[in-house]
Amino acid sequence: MFPRRYEWVLALTATEGDRGGLYSRVMPSIDLNLLVTLDALLQEGSVTRAARRVGLSTPAMSHALARIRERLDDPVLVRSGRGMVLTPRAEALKARVSSVVNEARHALEPEKPFVAGDLARTFVLHASDYVLTVLGATVDRILQDEAPRVDLRAVPNSADDPSLLRDGGSDLAVGIYGTLPQEMRQKKLISDRFVCAVRAEHPVVSRVGRLTLEQLVAIPHVQIAPRGKPGGYVDDVLAEKGLSRRVARAVPYFLTALELTATTDYVLVVSERLARPRAEALGLRLVEPPMPLRPYALSLVWHPRFDADPAHRFLREVFSRAADLVASEKHEEPRTRLDADRFKKRRRR
Numbered sequence: 001m002f003p004r005r006y007e008w009v010l011a012l013t014a015t016e017g018d019r020g021g022l023y024s025r026v027m028p029s030i031d032l033n034l035l036v037t038l039d040a041l042l043q044e045g046s047v048t049r050a051a052r053r054v055g056l057s058t059p060a061m062s063h064a065l066a067r068i069r070e071r072l073d074d075p076v077l078v079r080s081g082r083g084m085v086l087t088p089r090a091e092a093l094k095a096r097v098s099s100v101v102n103e104a105r106h107a108l109e110p111e112k113p114f115v116a117g118d119l120a121r122t123f124v125l126h127a128s129d130y131v132l133t134v135l136g137a138t139v140d141r142i143l144q145d146e147a148p149r150v151d152l153r154a155v156p157n158s159a160d161d162p163s164l165l166r167d168g169g170s171d172l173a174v175g176i177y178g179t180l181p182q183e184m185r186q187k188k189l190i191s192d193r194f195v196c197a198v199r200a201e202h203p204v205v206s207r208v209g210r211l212t213l214e215q216l217v218a219i220p221h222v223q224i225a226p227r228g229k230p231g232g233y234v235d236d237v238l239a240e241k242g243l244s245r246r247v248a249r250a251v252p253y254f255l256t257a258l259e260l261t262a263t264t265d266y267v268l269v270v271s272e273r274l275a276r277p278r279a280e281a282l283g284l285r286l287v288e289p290p291m292p293l294r295p296y297a298l299s300l301v302w303h304p305r306f307d308a309d310p311a312h313r314f315l316r317e318v319f320s321r322a323a324d325l326v327a328s329e330k331h332e333e334p335r336t337r338l339d340a341d342r343f344k345k346r347r348r349r
Contacts, residue, residue: 032104034071037064039101041077042094045086114310120149123315126161126173127154128226130254131298134190134273135174138322147314156252157226165303171312173301174319178337185307186299187316190273190323191331193295194234195286197261197268197275204265205285211267213243213290220248222268224257233335234269237291258282269293273327295331 040050041061051061069075074089086094132154143150157175162184164170174189196216198205204215211219223232230250238244248266251257254274261268262282269289279286300319306312 034064034068035097035101035104037061038068038076038093039097041065041068042086042090042097045077045084047077047084114314116147116314119147119311119314121311122151122153123172123312124170125152125154126157126164126170126175128157128175128254130271130274131174131190133255135319135322135326138326139318142318142322146318150315159227161301165301171302171306172315172319174298175301176296176298176336177301180301183304184301185304186301187320188297188334188336189300189319190327191295191297191329191334192271192273192327193331194269194289194293195272195275196289197258197270197279197284197286198266199262199264200283200285202265202267202285205267205287209285210287211290213241216267216290217243217245219265219267220246222257222261222264222266223247223250224252224254224268224270225250226252228252233296234293237293241291258284295334297331297334297336299336 036054037050037056040053041047044050044053047061047065048058051058054061056064065076072089075087076090077084078087139152143152155170157173161170161173161175161177162181165173165184166181180186196211198211198219204219205211217238223234225232228250230247235245249257249260251260254271257268257270258275258278259282260266261270262284272286275284275286278284300316302312302316
């Protein structure tokens with residue numbers, strides 16, 4: 001059997017096609033302890049002082065030097081008068097070996113305690129303008145207070161969010177998704193419910209202050225479509241009743257939809273947390289939907305390779321804390337997926 005010192009090399013050189021055995025040619029293993037010993041010899045230029053530096057006896061260091069000489073095919077240290085000097089090869093290796101040994105030491109040292117105030121890093125976040133409007137100011141305030149050198153770059157949600165999180169193109173996503181890859185981590189962040197928004201002097205709603213189902217279908221709609229796709233949850237619910245609506249304007253941004261609704265006779269089914277604080281300033285009237293619409297929850301999504309990253313964990317906690325501060329009210333049984341399958345099954349019970 002091969003000596004124990006070859007085992008890790010054998011493991012590394014085995015290939016997928018090597019199922020009947022390992023490579024017949026065995027590469028000699030590298031004793032990393034020899035690097036530490038060599039570094040001590042190169043830095044001290046003396047067997048005795050090098051032995052003291054690494055905690056070996058002088059005979060043990062002499063034995064190690066003999067192994068190094070054999071390995072390098074160079075004497076490394078040669079007698080010069082009453083002392084010893086480095087060979088040209090040893091002089092050339094001195095800085096390089098020292099760098100390698102120091103890098104190895106740093107790699108194996110325990111990680112320093114995380115201090116948010118010392119963190120200088122740019123994070124890429126997938127989020128809609130809804131998330132940035134509802135949570136953005138609070139997230140910013142926490143980061144300014146606790147991690148002022150953190151930079152946050154927000155990009156729109158897309159169907160590619162999971163792939164970008166997996167491949168390292170982004171760090172975190174906030175949204176409501178369909179089926180995510182199994183390995184993705186997610187945590188409920190904020191829940192919301194729907195209301196219907198029309199301009200305050202809307203010719204249909206202003207007289208009675210409410211909407212009937214027939215009126216909701218008859219009035220042209222503004223639809224918020226962050227991913228640019230037609231249809232959605234409201235259309236699914238209407239379809240179950242044998243109804244459909246006309247989407248006159250579809251826009252990707254929540255605030256744009258609110259402003260457009262405020263200056264037209266369209267109706268908008270929109271998130272209450274976003275619409276209610278802005279209704280008066282925009283001249284909007286908010287009324288209850290004339291059909292039951294389940295609330296929904298946005299999730300914080302990330303790849304598991306960031307689970308143990310203290311900086312990433314800090315950012316996730318910042319978003320969770322911001323959500324607790326501005327949206328502590330939780331809605332019962334919110335939808336957490338874009339598809340309506342679970343909603344349909346629930347309705348048939």
